[in-house]
Amino acid sequence: MADWYYDDLRQVGLDFENAAAVATYDRNQGTDAAADRALLEQLGVGADDVVIDVGCGTGAFAIEAARHCRIVYAVDVSASMLAHARERAARQALRNIEFRHGGFLSYRHDGPPADAIVTKYAFHHLPDFWKGVALVRMNEMLRTAGRLFISDVVISFPPAEHRREIEAWIARMARPSGDGFTVADFATHVRDEYSTYDWIIVGLLERTGFRIDRKMRWDAAYTDYLCSKNAECSAI
Numbered sequence: 001m002a003d004w005y006y007d008d009l010r011q012v013g014l015d016f017e018n019a020a021a022v023a024t025y026d027r028n029q030g031t032d033a034a035a036d037r038a039l040l041e042q043l044g045v046g047a048d049d050v051v052i053d054v055g056c057g058t059g060a061f062a063i064e065a066a067r068h069c070r071i072v073y074a075v076d077v078s079a080s081m082l083a084h085a086r087e088r089a090a091r092q093a094l095r096n097i098e099f100r101h102g103g104f105l106s107y108r109h110d111g112p113p114a115d116a117i118v119t120k121y122a123f124h125h126l127p128d129f130w131k132g133v134a135l136v137r138m139n140e141m142l143r144t145a146g147r148l149f150i151s152d153v154v155i156s157f158p159p160a161e162h163r164r165e166i167e168a169w170i171a172r173m174a175r176p177s178g179d180g181f182t183v184a185d186f187a188t189h190v191r192d193e194y195s196t197y198d199w200i201i202v203g204l205l206e207r208t209g210f211r212i213d214r215k216m217r218w219d220a221a222y223t224d225y226l227c228s229k230n231a232e233c234s235a236i
């Protein structure tokens, strides 16, 4: 690997290698199997399909996907998250999930081309330049017309409104310690992680061989993108 290549195996911002962060993650984030099933339906995932979940965390989506498709590749840079997700899948006797230690920039997909790639609340761990590289790599992993779903903290307020909007977002979302992500967690996200503007994500998707089929803007801080691969985008 060239010495300029980004090391995406190290944790940025919140440390998801930390055992306490893993143990409390589902309580803080909330999991919703019904929403995951609805997403799988939206993606058109069927029994023969190959799904990749990048930044799989505790494995909630990957496990739900495994019930509906041929094989899931559950990828994460955190060995602790992967261990937790692996145990959870084993408890449910699911054998069609391959757990892989790697990230957007380091995971090497050696399975069949994916019918769908899902990444929820993980893409913001990369700086914008590297988001572009990650999209090229995900394009290469997908079959023609395969689907990409990105859900994340995405900014859709004007830059000049950042102070008011960020304060309002934290006030809206933060919970007391033990009840969810705290003010300090959200501050870490804004300060140390790389959530970016919607127009940057849209521009990157359009330049890396994706068509945005549906954009769901939940509020000024959250947007989902449902996309299809419409052109090859090889990194050569």
Ligand SMILES: C[S@@+](CC[C@H](N)C(=O)[O-])C[C@H]1O[C@@H](n2cnc3c(N)ncnc32)[C@H](O)[C@@H]1O
Pocket (backbone or CB within 6 Å): 008, 009, 011, 012, 016, 017, 029, 054, 055, 056, 057, 058, 060, 075, 076, 077, 078, 081, 102, 103, 104, 105, 119, 120, 121, 122, 125, 126
């Ligand atoms: C906020 S959690 C999201 C977990 C899960 N996708 C969910 O929606 O609950 C972010 C996850 O992304 C992982 N992560 C961080 N940087 C990453 C990278 N460069 N590539 C892949 N995963 C990464 C973290 O280890 C963590 O498990």
